[in-house]
Amino acid sequence: MCRNIKTLFNFDPPATEDEIQAAALQFVRKLSGFNTPSKANEEAFHRAVQEVSVVAKNLLDSLVTNADPRNREVEIERARARNAKRFGTTE
Incomplete structure (x- = not known):
């Protein structure tokens, strides 16, 4: 279940x-x-879902970083490459 939770910070x-x-x-x-x-x-x-959503939003709004924001498309491609290496290509 939780493996579907993705990093949401710094995008x-x-x-x-x-x-x-x-x-x-x-x-x-x-x-x-x-x-x-x-x-x-x-x-x-x-x-509980609503309360966790509020707390998560507050957390994301209060975090700071000096790193450049991540690009969603680049992260998706990296995930695809990891999955292809781990499970083999499906196409």
């Missing part, structure tokens, strides 16, 4: 609300062990 353009929400959802899924919560746990699950 140009910055991480979107959707990216932060997706990372928060993955984090709460990992902690709770629920991919989809039961009706009894649904409210607590969704509240």
Whole structure:
């Protein structure tokens, strides 16, 4: 589950609300062990996702670096190269 959480800091353009929400959802899924919560746990699950999203946004907004912003396309290509090396090409 959590291997899908991507680094969101120091990108140009910055991480979107959707990216932060997706990372928060993955984090709460990992902690709770629920991919989809039961009706009894649904409210607590969704509240946790919202709270983690707020905290993650605050964290990203307060971090500083002297490094140049990363390029999303370059990072995607690097990930593809790592996956091709690890799993072989699928094409």
